[in-house]
Amino acid sequence: MVHFTSEEKSIISALWGKVNVEETGGETLGRLLTVYPWTQRFFDSFGNMSSPSAIMGNPKVKAHGKKVLTSFGEAIKNLDNLKGTFAKLSELHCDKLHVDPENFRLLGNVLVIVLATHFGKEFTPEVQAAWQKLVSGVAIALAHKYH
Amino acid sequence: MSLTKTERAIITSIWDKMSVQADAIGTETLERLFSSYLQTKTYFPHFNLHPGSPQLHAHGSKVVAALGDAVKNIDNMQVALTKLSDLHAYVLHVDPVNFKFLSHCLLVTLATHFPADFTADVHAAWDKFMSIVSSILTKKYR
Numbered sequence: 001m002v003h004f005t006s007e008e009k010s011i012i013s014a015l016w017g018k019v020n021v022e023e024t025g026g027e028t029l030g031r032l033l034t035v036y037p038w039t040q041r042f043f044d045s046f047g048n049m050s051s052p053s054a055i056m057g058n059p060k061v062k063a064h065g066k067k068v069l070t071s072f073g074e075a076i077k078n079l080d081n082l083k084g085t086f087a088k089l090s091e092l093h094c095d096k097l098h099v100d101p102e103n104f105r106l107l108g109n110v111l112v113i114v115l116a117t118h119f120g121k122e123f124t125p126e127v128q129a130a131w132q133k134l135v136s137g138v139a140i141a142l143a144h145k146y147h
Numbered sequence: 148m149s150l151t152k153t154e155r156a157i158i159t160s161i162w163d164k165m166s167v168q169a170d171a172i173g174t175e176t177l178e179r180l181f182s183s184y185l186q187t188k189t190y191f192p193h194f195n196l197h198p199g200s201p202q203l204h205a206h207g208s209k210v211v212a213a214l215g216d217a218v219k220n221i222d223n224m225q226v227a228l229t230k231l232s233d234l235h236a237y238v239l240h241v242d243p244v245n246f247k248f249l250s251h252c253l254l255v256t257l258a259t260h261f262p263a264d265f266t267a268d269v270h271a272a273w274d275k276f277m278s279i280v281s282s283i284l285t286k287k288y289r
Contacts, residue, residue: 012285023207030267031267031270032270034268034270034271035267035270035274052267052268052271056267062221109251112251112255112257113251113265113270115257116255116262117258117259117265119259120259120260121257123196123259125175125178125182125183128182128183128252128255129182129183132183140251
């Protein structure tokens with residue numbers, strides 16, 4: 001289980017407070033689908049994803065990205081119980097969506113990069129380290145109910 | 148996996164921008180690597196890895212200079228990286244998983260230094276480039 005120090009919790013919350021969830025969510029999912037095109041396999045119904053600009057501008061991508069990142073927000077409120085927080089979503093991703101957990105790792109790293117572009121120098125190695133721990137914890141929690 | 152013409156142009160253009168601060172970028176990449184992926188420090192027991200360490204700086208420069216070689220020889224990276232490929236296979240034995248961590252930390256560093264330039268297609272091109280470099284460096288492992 002991932003354990004966060006109180007310093008790491010502060011770092012995470014402080015940055016999260018400044019994040020535009022809608023914008024960042026859309027950008028994160030869009031970049032996942034662009035950089036790792038095989039991830040598009042889960043989103044056949046999303047329409048035009050034929051180029052980076054098509055993907056980044058796709059309204060379904062943006063909407064779903066917002067959904068995904070909103071869920072991340074829940075994680076941040078419950079850093080000491082990521083597994084409990086994501087139990088239902090974990091079952092959903094395994095039983096209904098059939099998502100390879102490797103995709104959670106990829107998405108987490110893309111989120112870190114998006115945060116880096118938004119926060120620049122503020123996204124120090126220390127801040128990155130706390131967020132890497134978070135995205136790793138979320139990925140593990142989401143894979144927890146797989147069977 | 149090979150780079151398209153467009154991807155090569157993107158990579159070269161970003162390289163031109165970053166080469167001015169190449170050393171700083173290399174050093175920061177390693178700082179990020181050692182902060183987020185503590186296990187990578189096991190390859191450097193002989194180094195002082197604290198921020199500001201001259202060894203960290205020297206090694207960061209080395210790493211980024213090698214990437215520069217790869218960029219300058221982007222049409223024939225295999226040849227340009229052949230010595231490093233031998234080094235990693237026969238001497239260093241760096242577990243392949245670590246190339247992904249280093250690549251990620253380089254991309255994060257580029258994203259913080261060039262936020263406006265690091266668009267989705269630039270991100271994709273550089274991710275692919277680093278993936279190709281990594282596979283060349285591990286090509287002779289077994």
